[in-house]
Amino acid sequence: MSAVEADKKDSVGNRPLAAVLRNFLVTALVFLIVGQATVISGANFGELVTGASGIADILVRAMPPAFGKLPDLVWPTVETIDVAIFGTVVGVILSVPVAVLAARNVTPALPLYYLTRGLVSFLRSVPELVWALIFVAAVGLGPFAGALALVFHSVGMLGRLFAEVIEDMDMGPVEALTLTGATRTQIFTHAVIPGVLPGLLGISLYRFDENLRSSVLLGFVGAGGIGFELLSSMNLFEYREVSVIVLVVLVLVIGAERGSALLRRRIF
């Protein structure tokens, strides 16, 4: 190393002083962010320790689960599943045209691209629970409000994910069919759809899995289903009922997760 090069470096290892300083500042910044988050969120692990007896008390009162409640849970469970099915299927149907407009490589006009990108960002940024509160006010208590909430949020999520699948697709077959003289719609149905369908189906199945969890939560704000039963039992301190409902939710969620994973594997 020449004298000039040596001057450029500090004695801290072989790294220049600027790099060492930068790493120090980044580390300090991370600690600062985590520290302020701990303070603002009021994290107090002492309270967790003293509250352990309360948690244990609830667990004791929740045992054994009130399995006699199971027949009453059949209809709310069906409602929860159907809200998820409706929200996913209608969401997927609406998302496909939205995604076509929101994919830069196939959109018919750039203003439509920006418009639909803005729309899906808006639909996605409003949480499902907020959509549910809006629809409970609009169409009243019950599963339909939850289903509409899932549709709106699903279009926000799927519209973007579908558009990304379309943007990432192999454009070779599209060009090949363009050169055969096929029309735009023929190119879309014979080259674009077969190219992106596995991706879209995989994402849709994953979305159903997500929507099923969400439809349980939506019951908390009056959108029916098993979530509403869970909230009612908790408000009445019926912890044995709560435990059986939690078991049903667990079976539902794991079942949907495994089922959609199995189907996704078959598709790809």
Added chain:
Amino acid sequence: MSVMIAATARPNDQRFCAEPVLQLSGLGLHYPNGKQALSDASLEVDRGEFVVVLGSNGSGKSSMLRCIVRLLEPTSGTITVARQDMIRLQGSGLRRARMSIGMVSQHANLVRRRSVLANVMCGALARHNGWRTTLGILPREEAEPALQCLEHVGLADLARQRADTLSGGQAQRVAVARALAQRPQLMLADEPVASLDPEAAGDVMKLLRRLADEGLAVMCVLHQPQLAQRHADRVIGLSAGRVVFETRAGSIKSSDIDQLYGKRAA
């Protein structure tokens, strides 16, 4: 197979005997970044002739093919394919004209999850502009001709197989079959053997040679002078967007190759 080519190009039809299938005259192309891709390029390809265009990377070979099918808009000159002025065509007229030009690229560009037969049938979509094909249903009456096209490229036994199970050479031959399903008068091939091993490359070149022998006008862009000499009728050299030589394939000289690729290729 002769049925397919004859459907659009009858040997006794004076139109096809009298005039070249492809005529480029004074073709120029300026990219928006100022680069001159083609400059006053003129050439002709007759029916039943196999013409190879040689040139180094960036010489304008692919740009020329993309101008012919109007994927790029030339800035000057004329392009005539089977008496159609390609430059003036728009919309459905352009789609009809494209139907008469088969094009094979470096990559086969097949729809990977569809069957080989379905991919070939897609070549005929432009002849069936009804609601069924718009909804993604393939025209059933094109299955038999598509099978004939596959037979012609020697892959009829793979008709039901998915396209993503094919080797590179097989996929390229399926791409040729798809182009044949268009019933073209002109076949363009843009470096069709660039990603193939020598044996598969030889098969594809022999196939293009056979198509020319059957009456199709074939123009192929290549990097391999040896393949051009072995299979083509005529060789055109392109350098910096200009036609720098044009000769019978058997008379190509090492100085011609030097002109395109420098001394190393000689």
